[in-house]
Amino acid sequence: MNSLPNILKDEGYVTKVTTFVPSTALRSSYPPSSGDFTQEASSVMPDLLKFLASTLSPLRSMSYAQFTSDKPVIQNGNLKYYCLFDAIVDAFLAAMAKANNGHVRVLVSESEINTDGLSKGNPSLAGCGGVFKDNFGRFIGGYYQGLGTQIAFFAELMAVILGVEFAFHFGWHHIWLESDSTVTLQCLSSSSFVPPWPLRIA
Known part of the structure; x- marks a missing residue:
């Protein structure tokens, strides 16, 4: 360690x-x-x-x-x-x-989100989803969404964004986020990261 x-x-x-x-x-x-x-x-x-x-x-x-x-x-x-x-x-x-x-x-974390996104090509048909677990590790919910034609990086980012939005909606404000995309986590923790155009908020 x-x-x-x-x-x-x-x-x-x-x-x-x-x-x-x-x-x-x-x-x-x-x-x-x-x-x-x-x-x-x-x-x-x-x-x-x-x-x-x-x-x-x-x-x-x-x-x-x-x-x-x-x-x-x-x-x-x-x-x-x-x-x-x-x-x-x-x-x-x-x-x-x-x-x-x-x-x-x-x-201390109230709940945990495991997210994932994928694309059959780069770009190609893509989708994302995630699983919520409580503090005992029990399944409490999940989500998925088709994203049309996108790159894998976009799908990984959307999986995290949707997971955080759902957590906020249900009042889970102390969450532990896990993603298998180190690039996504690195970008989200960077103050200089510029997201893909479709993810920008006007």
């Missing part, structure tokens, strides 16, 4: 490298200040957190909200928690601090 950022940089890609750690990696999570990793997780977490801190990358965790209340449901010293979501995030932060690293952000 340490060599991956350098490999991507040498290939011209500017991106963060992170990994997903499930809540089952926590040996203790209640109260949140007692958050601690399991023995198995503790054998790798210090080195992992050191790597993430050195690259300013977040730790990805699909923590989830189980309930909300108008009264505190968890009391931890002076801290009051109104939903399990906040408590689990704090438990992760406490466990990370005990692993000798408190400088890595925790990235």
Whole structure:
């Protein structure tokens, strides 16, 4: 994992490298200040957190909200928690601090989008689509669209754009986007990228 950022940089890609750690990696999570990793997780977490801190990358965790209340449901010293979501995030932060690293952000995603686009030629008949999954990895929806005669790059871009539009429509504002097109992701993260004419907004 340490060599991956350098490999991507040498290939011209500017991106963060992170990994997903499930809540089952926590040996203790209640109260949140007692958050601690399991023995198995503790054998790798210090080195992992050191790597993430050195690259300013977040730790990805699909923590989830189980309930909300108008009264505190968890009391931890002076801290009051109104939903399990906040408590689990704090438990992760406490466990990370005990692993000798408190400088890595925790990235929480409500849902995940896997997108893809293709063209039978370049250009030729093209289409795109995507799949939505919840924080447990369960299928919650999908979409597809024919694009007529287009190049593959256009189809990959449209798959991402449609996915983000659908996510916004359903109120999923914290999403994890995955695409098999590194060129598309690189372009979308570039401030100087100029999209194909049909995708420009007048």
